[in-house]
Amino acid sequence: MKERGELFKNGAIQLLLALNAVIMVYPLFVMVISSFKTNAEIFSSPFALPASFSLTNAERVWNETNFVRYLANSVGITTAAVALILLFSTMAAYALARYRFKLSALVLMFFLSGMTVPLKLAIIPLFIQLDSLGLVDSYLGLVLVYVAMGIPSAVFIMTGFLRTLPRELEESARMDGASELRIMHSIMLPLARPALVIVAIQNAVPIWNDFFFPLVLITSDNLKTLPQGLTVFVGEFTTDWGVLFTGLTLAALPITLLYVVLSKQFISGITHGAVK
Numbered sequence: 001m002k003e004r005g006e007l008f009k010n011g012a013i014q015l016l017l018a019l020n021a022v023i024m025v026y027p028l029f030v031m032v033i034s035s036f037k038t039n040a041e042i043f044s045s046p047f048a049l050p051a052s053f054s055l056t057n058a059e060r061v062w063n064e065t066n067f068v069r070y071l072a073n074s075v076g077i078t079t080a081a082v083a084l085i086l087l088f089s090t091m092a093a094y095a096l097a098r099y100r101f102k103l104s105a106l107v108l109m110f111f112l113s114g115m116t117v118p119l120k121l122a123i124i125p126l127f128i129q130l131d132s133l134g135l136v137d138s139y140l141g142l143v144l145v146y147v148a149m150g151i152p153s154a155v156f157i158m159t160g161f162l163r164t165l166p167r168e169l170e171e172s173a174r175m176d177g178a179s180e181l182r183i184m185h186s187i188m189l190p191l192a193r194p195a196l197v198i199v200a201i202q203n204a205v206p207i208w209n210d211f212f213f214p215l216v217l218i219t220s221d222n223l224k225t226l227p228q229g230l231t232v233f234v235g236e237f238t239t240d241w242g243v244l245f246t247g248l249t250l251a252a253l254p255i256t257l258l259y260v261v262l263s264k265q266f267i268s269g270i271t272h273g274a275v276k
Helices: 002-034 039-044 056-064 067-098 104-113 119-132 139-162 167-175 180-191 193-209 212-217 226-233 241-275
Strands: none
Touching: 002 241, 039 241, 056 067, 056 241, 067 104, 067 139, 067 180, 067 193, 067 226, 067 241, 104 139, 119 139, 119 212, 139 193, 139 212, 167 180, 180 193, 193 241, 212 226, 226 241
């Protein structure tokens, strides 16, 4: 009887998970199939498969719009911001997790305080400061904003993960004459790869999808990112929905592929704390 109850419970959980997967994936499916349709097809049969899987919309997006430029901007800004977040947060977290000093708890709280205040609330003084530095309407200004947003949570995740690693590893390396930089680079960071993947994905997705800060800080068309650039596909009186859905599909593809490639490390990093 108990086994039947457990079986029923597991079946119910699997059913709920499958239903949740359908709810999450179906809008994406509609977006993808709509990218192959004309405007008339989208309005006449929005949920049906396209009459033909034509690449006309993709050709128009690629050749008749500035999509390639927007894509390159998003890739460059996201890559630079995530790389700097990983670099600075890893160094800070390593010092906080592996070295003992009096103000370590205070320094960690300083980083964590950055998670309590949404940066969007400070957009006016932030804009004034960036403008005085000549960083408005520039890649550097946008990247610095994203780095400032990402470091607090990244330090929190990396510090917690690095503290779980055994100290015997670094102690034995020191006895063998390894420098502190070599210990961090060759021993600790490879073990912290799941946490690094979590930090990378956690920051890459919101940076890639962000519309607010590029809208405020970027005015030149050749500097626009994908979320901001896709708005040019929406006309004042008419909108070519097939082209818009194609642009959205192509915009979602890189970050989706990134998650698929790193999913194993991502899941490993999430479950690591529970296993510990």
